[in-house]
Amino acid sequence: MALTFRLDPPVTPALRDGLLALWAGVSNAGGAVGFVPPVSVEDVRPELVKHLAAMAEGRMRLLVGFDERGAVAASAFIAFNTHRLMTHWVWLYTVMVDPVHQGKGYGRDLMTAVADAVRGLDGPGGSGRIEAIRLTCRGGTGVDRFYASCGYKEVGRVPGAIRVAEGDDRDDIIMLLPLN
Template identity: 35%
Template sequence: MITALAHASSPGDVSPALRRCLIDCWIAVTNAGGAAGFPFPPVGEAEVAPVLDALVDRLGPDRHRLITATAGGRLAGWVVLGRDPNPLVAHWGSVHHLQTHPDFRGRGVGTALMRELHRVARDELSLDHLRLAARGGEGLETFYAALGWRESGRWPAALRLTPHDTRDEVLMRRDLRGTEDT
């Protein structure tokens, strides 16, 4: 299904066309109810574009990487791998904004992106561990667990989506050394 995985490791790697596709994907994912950083849909370009631009500005070969998946000539999904510059935690990476466009859900896009992210983190950035925070109540723990992630804690009732919908923020980790990618 996926025809290509690509990486961007500097702002110059994100063309205007790719920027447009990333914004459109983020809007579609959020407005379809995805847990992608904007908890209160609907959102539009006015909300998403400045956040995406800040994310792109942080790209750097040793700091942050953007990994994209295309299928049939369309952006099917994307994810960001980050590294903290602090030497105390520079052996850890963080995962942000894993998104699969609603038109491509259930076709292995998220799994392919995460496997590539694991490879890049381990083989190119020499990271030992990865971390992420996921919205509870979405089934995300099961998805990540199938890829070798383990829950390391929760912030109970940390996320209030509506007055009657409060969720845990689930903290997860993935060890990269001494393990084969799942």
């Protein structure tokens, strides 16, 4: 069954709780979404609050994939650049698919839905259409190969920039998807 994607769904307690559970679940399954397992919903909550505040201020958008029961199954946060010379591209943050749904093609569906949603966006202050999506990912996870299969190109790498644990430093890989 396919997911139903919505850009900027109303932030209800059910959505908030679904995002918290998704973020903790993805983190605890080894997903590289800003935490190292084990994490709890309470560990994740402050980061979600920051994202929700950015959404309320118009600096960020949220794309959610809902399963057939209406539960949060996937999500991605789209952040606008506020620097006047960089308003023609956006950042993609915290890309997640519920571990129980992985292997069903939902990650690829999410990335397609993100690109489609961003193609319809104008930059901040009416600065014009968004021309590209940029993201970073943690090296050593293989997720860069997934993003490459979705059309993203590696455009930079900072060796050892992410410290997962003492003695376990990973590259910060910068990837770009032109939308033209």
